[in-house]
Amino acid sequence: MKKLTFAALLVLLVITFLPWLGMTSFNTKGEPREAIVALSMVENGEYILPVSMGADIPYKPPMLAWLIVGSSFLTGGVNEYAARFPSAIATIALAMGFALFVNRRKGASAAFFSAVVMVTSVEVWRAAMACRVDMVLTACMVGAMLTMQSRYVRRGVGGVSLWAVLLLSAAMLTKGPVGVLLPCLVMMIYYMARGECFWKSVLWLALTALLAVIIPAVWYVVAAERGGETFVKLVMEENFGRFAGTMSYDSHVNPWWYNFETVAAGMLPYTILGFMALFVARYRRLSRLKFSGLRNKIAAMDATDLFALTSIIVIFLFYCIPASKRSVYLLPIYPFLAYFTWMLMRRLGDNYRRVLNGYGVLIGVIACLLTVGLLALPWLADALPARAAEMATAIAGGDKFLYVALAVLPALGSVYIFRNCSRKAAPSAMILSTLETTLLIFWVVAGIILPPVLNAKSDRHVADRLESLVPADDKIYMYNPDPMLRYYTIGFYTGDRVRLLDTPAKGASATLASDADKLPRRGVLITAFKHLPEIKERHPELRITPLEDTRHRSCDTRDTILIARFRHRR
Secondary structure, eight states, X not given: OOHHHHHHHHHHHHHHHGGGTTSSOOOSSHHHHHHHHHHHHHHHOOOSSOOBTTTBOOSSOSHHHHHHHHHHHHHTSSOHHHHHHHXXXXXXXXXXXXXXXXXXXXXXXXXXXXXXXXXXXXXXXXXXXXXXXXXXXXXXXXXXXXXXXXXXXXXXXXXXXXXXXXXXXXXXXXXXXXXXXXXXXXXXXHHHHTTOOHHHHHHHHHHHHHHHTHHHHHHHXXXXXXXXXXXXXXXXXXXXXXXXXXXXXXXXXXXXXXXXXXXXXXXXXXXXXXXXXXXXXXXXXXXXXXXXXXXXXXXXXXXXXXXXXXXXXXXXXXXXXXXXOOGGGGGGXXXXXXXHHHHXXXXXXXXXXXXXXHHHXXXXXXXXXXXXXXXXXXXXXXXXXXXXXHHHHXXXXXXXXXXXXXXXXXXXXXHHXXXXXXXXXXHHHHHHHHHHHHHHHHHHIIIIIHHHHHHTXXXXXXXXXXXXXXXXXXXXXXXXXXXXXXXXXXXXXXXXXXXXXXXXXXXXXXXXSSGGGSOOSEEEXXXXXXXXXXXXXXXXXXXXXXXXXXXXXXXXTSSEEEEXXXXXXX
């Protein structure tokens, strides 16, 4: 890959992700649930099996939390930036690694475009800006697969790649055994498609997997000693019960077609290009396809194309099996989808330029409308309904120079698109201008639109209110009858001071027996109004006095938060 192209890609990736990480407060239960584990590590010095919220052990292995703790040394503490930094760095590393992989096989242009398409697909971009395990897991899994495929191309089946072993170990320490199992399964199917010996392939992949589980196994053993039966039950449920559909609770249960929907949404805006390409597809060729000699045709495929296709099919089908389905599970297929998207763009540019131009013009129009809308927003706010006007004022109420500078960028990018379209520039120039403008749109969304919109959803201001009500050394108590729900956002922003009023009736699988079983005599409670009768029925010895109806719908529990004071009647 040319050094200038490589440097340009790195700069674009850094600008796309790193400047915006700390601008948005936590506003979903998933992010603070991960971040509070790292906060607990720093506060209590327990790095093997930390306990947060007073009684909860983590649902996932500790790799992400360790990375957040490491990031906190750069940011001065465990904050939003430190919590999201590992995901962003994992995305940048994955994009650069995938670009190098494609460069060796298809050239610098294909490498650059594939990487940019990957990071500007909605699902990857969203995951890269979130404190979740998914992008770290994806980077480790895909990195291991790329490493194993590169070694296979050089030497054939046989031998073990040290880098693959380390990446698989990191993947397992991020989310569990699936981090080792799934990449090895992909490689197994790929070797078979290439006509390799079955038993030889199984032998070397089994050895790779065995070596990869050694380091995670040490953590699992030590953690099991500390967490006991609760930890073992949690591991079995999260890793095997989720796949087999035998979990004690429903977790992201979705129908079989959900994965098709989520990939179509996750590949936006490029799904639009794929839809437009359907109108010029040559369906007669498809009708003449014959399945005879299919194995020989597969074996004769370009090695990179076959590897990318195998990865997509195996990973997609793997995650169609369990009832539990989430869009982020399919993140490992997005680099390969981006690679085929680049191939589609190139083919359209060579043979159906009007389709490529039409897609580029569409992106250019969207960019212009975004710029016009943002620049006009301060004057339009008064004409909007109250809630929309409040949000518009918040969006336009930041730094004026940054607001205007970012707002005009998409329109400037669209000029490049229209210029290339009118001058009938080379297809690569049209592709570049379209991807450039797409990047600029993402910058505007991340820097201007999302922070005020999502900050309004956050429970952070409730946490600030509680900090003023509760002395620094005292705990804050919470009650919710759902054993899976916690006020994680408030817990994070109050320094992990939130505790369970009592253990839920059914108990969560990650809740240890602890002081949560002992009812406190007095304190400040956060709950919902609708739960007050249940609390009084379960604990008639408590006198509960409502202090403040925050009128804020919690981003964690989806109920309006009530702040109350309680104490024993005697």
